[in-house]
Amino acid sequence: KAGVTQTPRYLIKTRGQQVTLSCSPISGHRSVSWYQQTPGQGLQFLFEYFSETQRNKGNFPGRFSGRQFSNSRSEMNVSTLELGDSALYLCASSLDSVPGNTIYFGEGSWLTVV
Amino acid sequence: AQSVSQHNHHVILSEAASLELGCNYSYGGTVNLFWYVQYPGQHLQLLLKYFSGDPLVKGIKGFEAEFIKSKFSFNLRKPSVQWSDTAEYFCAVNSGAGGYNKLIFGAGTRLAVHP
Numbered sequence: 001k002a003g004v005t006q007t008p009r010y011l012i013k014t015r016g017q018q019v020t021l022s023c024s025p026i027s028g029h030r031s032v033s034w035y036q037q038t039p040g041q042g043l044q045f046l047f048e049y050f051s052e053t054q055r056n057k058g059n060f061p062g063r064f065s066g067r068q069f070s071n072s073r074s075e076m077n078v079s080t081l082e083l084g085d086s087a088l089y090l091c092a093s094s095l096d097s098v099p100g101n102t103i104y105f106g107e108g109s110w111l112t113v114v
Numbered sequence: 115a116q117s118v119s120q121h122n123h124h125v126i127l128s129e130a131a132s133l134e135l136g137c138n139y140s141y142g143g144t145v146n147l148f149w150y151v152q153y154p155g156q157h158l159q160l161l162l163k164y165f166s167g168d169p170l171v172k173g174i175k176g177f178e179a180e181f182i183k184s185k186f187s188f189n190l191r192k193p194s195v196q197w198s199d200t201a202e203y204f205c206a207v208n209s210g211a212g213g214y215n216k217l218i219f220g221a222g223t224r225l226a227v228h229p
Contacts, residue, residue, distance in 0.1 A: 003157075031215050043204065043219035056213040090158065097214040100146050100165030105158040 002027065004106035006091050012112045018079040021109045025072050025093030031055075032074040033103070034066060037088040046089075049074055050097065081113045116141040116212060118205050120220035127195050127227050135190040135223050137205035147188040148206040148217065149179055158204070164188065175199070200227045 005024040013019050025032050033056075034046040045058040049068035066076040072093075078085055088108040094101050121136035139145060146165040150158045162173025169181040179190045188205060202224050206217040 033215050033217075035217075042221045043206075043217075045216050045218070048213060048215045050215075056216050058216075092215075092217075094215050099144075099210065099214060100163060101214055102160055102163065103148075103215060103217060104160075105150075107157040 004091055004093050004104050006089075006106040006109050008109060009107065010110045010112075012114060013081050014114055015081055015083060017081050018077060019081060019111060020075055020077045021089055021091075021111075023074045023076075023091030023093075023106060025074070025091075026104055029093040029095050029104075030072055031094045031097055032068055032072060033092045033094075034074070034076045035090040035092065035105075036060075037090055037108070038086075043090070046076065055097070078111075083113050085111065086113045087111060116145075116207055116209065116218045118207050118218055118220035120203075120205055120223050122223050123221065125223055125225045127225065129197055129227055129229055130194050131227075133190070133192040133195045133199070133225070135203055135205075135225075137188045137190065137220060138186050139188065139205075139207045139218075140186065141207065141209060143209055143211060145207050145209045146214065147179075147181060148208075149173065149177070149188075149190050150204045150206060150219075151201045152204065152222075153201045161190070161203075195225075195227050197227050197229050199225060201225060 031050045033048040048056040068074045090108045091106045148163045149161040205220040
């Protein structure tokens with residue numbers, strides 16, 4: 001079956017702009033999480049959505065937001081972009097939230113802010 | 115708060131050498147532990163996971179890890195590495211308290227295997 005799909009794969013934005021990234025989870029998966037990966041901070045959890053509700057949130061400013069649709073597809077938005085937002089943004093999906101459940105990652109969206 | 119520490123940031127080995135990558139976590143409650151691998155240009159893939167039962171866990175591609183609760187450790191091992199194991203390896207933890215879909219990652223270990 002198809003894996004976690006993220007679009008776009010690469011994008012360049014200017015400081016102050018906003019960006020929307022999209023994620024399609026594995027079919028049947030109801031949980032979608034987002035992570036930011038940078039050389040300096042590593043992999044950091046942004047937030048998790050389950051059945052269209054934000055269930056968990058990491059320690060990021062309010063400029064980072066997301067949502068989930070009824071078909072489990074998710075989007076994340078970053079407003080007022082800063083240079084430090086340049087990163088690989090990873091989407092992950094899982095069936096549910098139970099001990100030991102496997103979390104599958106997409107290939108990510110590379111965001112460069114200039 | 116939970117945290118994960120990976121001791122080695124860079125490891126260089128020759129083919130057929132044995133591998134052990136260290137991982138320690140800080141959390142006093144019940145945890146689930148994971149090792150992910152990221153090959154160059156590819157997405158994160160799950161190597162293995164532990165959430166209960168036998169503390170010695172076997173994963174894909176000949177990797178295994180041992181959960182030692184008293185040491186808060188979950189070290190990754192492979193008896194004989196191959197050039198194709200060149201990648202970055204991440205240890206991660208989650209728990210019911212933080213949410214089972216919220217992974218806390220270590221900084222990663224870059225492994226380079228020379229032929």
